[in-house]
Amino acid sequence: MFELDIRSRKPIYEQLVEKLKELIITEVLKTDEQLPSVRLLAQQLTINPNTIQKAYRELEVQGYIYSIKGKGSFVSPASDGFNTEKLLKVKKDIMKLVSEAMYLGVTADELITMIKEINLAIGGGIENDQN
Amino acid sequence: MFELDIRSRKPIYEQLVEKLKELIITEVLKTDEQLPSVRLLAQQLTINPNTIQKAYRELEVQGYIYSIKGKGSFVSPASDGFNTEKLLKVKKDIMKLVSEAMYLGVTADELITMIKEINLAIGGGIENDQN
DNA sequence: TAACTGTACTAGGTATGATAGTACACTATG
DNA sequence: CATAGTGTACTATCATACCTAGTACAGTTA
Structure with missing residues (x-):
């Protein structure tokens, strides 16, 4: 497993x-x-x-x-039990890692492309992708 | 400090x-x-x-x-000593956190906005931002 | 030479993680 | 009711990592 x-x-x-x-x-x-x-x-x-x-x-x-x-x-169902506190922590961690990635030379466009790819892989682009 | x-x-x-x-x-x-x-x-x-x-x-x-x-x-100067291995690790960590954020209900648009804000805060939008 | 710097080692104490063992409470089935 | 599964919780012990205190060496600078 x-x-x-x-x-x-x-x-x-x-x-x-x-x-x-x-x-x-x-x-x-x-x-x-x-x-x-x-x-x-x-x-x-x-x-x-x-x-x-x-x-x-x-x-x-x-x-x-x-x-x-x-x-x-x-x-658990995805809508359950996730408090705002955890969400804030995940966002904070993302910000920190994104700053580090940019410092290492990764461009914003590259990171945006990554997010779009993950979005497609997960949600199929149906609900979230309106660009 | x-x-x-x-x-x-x-x-x-x-x-x-x-x-x-x-x-x-x-x-x-x-x-x-x-x-x-x-x-x-x-x-x-x-x-x-x-x-x-x-x-x-x-x-x-x-x-x-x-x-x-x-x-x-x-x-160190930013261009020194960062190997591809570390970059890959940071990217992998970002992917993992982004997936978790999306699972928690954060939209791709929201994440993209975060990246743009960080980009402006760091680089002033001069080199990376071509959107 | 003195005062700073980084670097490395030993030894000891503490906290954390993992284990083994045990026991209790609950559910489902025959 | 007994059995076999489930989660949960506790104690005790051991190993490992972290931090400390202390010491010493190598280098730089004024």
Whole structure:
């Protein structure tokens, strides 16, 4: 399903958070789809279930999944649980990275092209693209 | 000069790297301008000089500064030392964050507006903006 | 020569991450 | 009701990374 970089300085649970978030955002995992159970995924990845649980917890706090005792963990609908605070943080991070990219020589046009390509890849250009 | 968040999970030297990088990118620190010495900054921030040195080392590895034994550390010219690998990494990070922003409901137009604003703030729109 | 600069090393303490183990609460099924 | 699944939470232990204090070497400048 995914591979963890044991040698990375990034904690294992954070790598998990990022991987699962990516699968949700690219809709490989769809709304209300069940995630593998904590114990199953732990077994598959040969890591401790508490480490999985820590990642699932973080995803739930960020609003990407929801969990039901006895049933499992599921992908949240995209409109749920995302607060303005998180949105502001993502925007702030984008601004920082965009500034760094421009400092490194990337042009605004190049970045705009990137955004359009991502937009097409994700939304099909139906709702957002009015240019 | 800047403030460190001692309570943050992020290591102090990493916060330093980010702050200094930001000052360089926004040209608060200009090319060939000397950075405070390792010992002076350590004294000002009440942290260990080795911690400063670690941050400076990382900035040098990434190509943002250069150091001369006995003289000091200085801001590198923007065209120096940035390899393609770092550029690719920044672009990849931007793609990831943009995808997440769109998943959270930010439109492509909104993101494009952000990029144009940053472009104006940084370059004055002289070299890059041909729209 | 003195005072600055960067750089590198050792040793010790602390915090974080991951693990192993255990246990509780809930759901679904037969 | 028992069983097998699910999530959740806790304790204890170990390894690693970070930061510190201290020390020392090499270079530059006045």
